[in-house]
Amino acid sequence: MCTVCGCSGEVTFEAGHNPHHGHHHHHGLGPAGVSVAGLSQERLIEVETDILSKNNIHAMANRHRLRELGVHAVNLVSSPGSGKTTLLCKTISMLGDCPLAVIEGDQQTSHDADRIRATGAPAIQVNTGKGCHLDAHMVGHAMEDLRLVPGSHLFIENVGNLVCPAAFDLGEDAKVAILSVTEGEDKPLKYPDMFTAARLAILNKVDLAPCCEVDLDLYEANLRRVNPTIEILRVSARTGEGLETWVKWLSARRAAKMLGLRR
Secondary structure (H helix, E strand, O other): OOOOOOOOEEOEEOOOOOOEEOOOOEEOOOOOOEEEOOEOHHHHHHHHHHHHHHHHHHHHHHHHHHHHHOOEEEEEEEOOOOOHHHHHHHHHHHHOOOOEEEEEEEOOOOHHHHHHHOOOOOEEEEEOOOOOOOOHHHHHHHHHHHOOOOOOEEEEEOOOOOOHHHOOOOOOOEEEEEEEHHHOOOHHHHOHHHHHHOOEEEEEOHHHHHHHOOOHHHHHHHHHHHOOOOEEEEOOOOOOOOHHHHHHHHHHHHHHHHHHHHO
């Protein structure tokens, strides 16, 4: 049971994996944040703690495997429509011959994985059904099918959701939160857990800021209100503005990961 948000569903993998992540429950009030018939708030908190503890065990295994391979993994998180997949396609193109792989998380369809594979990059689609986030167990299975190349990048494009993915460690090196500037400058204040968990925030679609009368400085100020140490980049996946700085950010962290492998 995911008592973080109330999601439920059957997870499917393109490669034939079919772990289950489905239970019936409902949103509600109280310390647990949800309400399930027959379960007290205290019991729900126990269940959530157990779920996150088990997830963390899988995350530790993923992190160990990624460290052994010297693979740099980023967990891309955002609301739906932020431009994650477009940004990722442009990033793959700019990385050129650098080895990489992608895990795509969506509730249904393989549309985004198809777009990624069209760039020539290997990608695994994970459909979560009614579930609204990836967990470490799902990612571990997908990593097995991808057969990661030592010293590569692993991009995990999470399900579009700014709530649950904040709580679930996937074994990644960093969460990268992507914001479309059209979402409103107060978005970080409304979803503080996600932006507290993120190491980097990407303000995407900055080319639209003048049209939408968006205050980019206010965006950054609100991000730093919830996370004073967060790094922030302003980019436009459509025009290419800021993408070179983003790719340099990735490359520097991949190099550091590979240095750790050699040691």
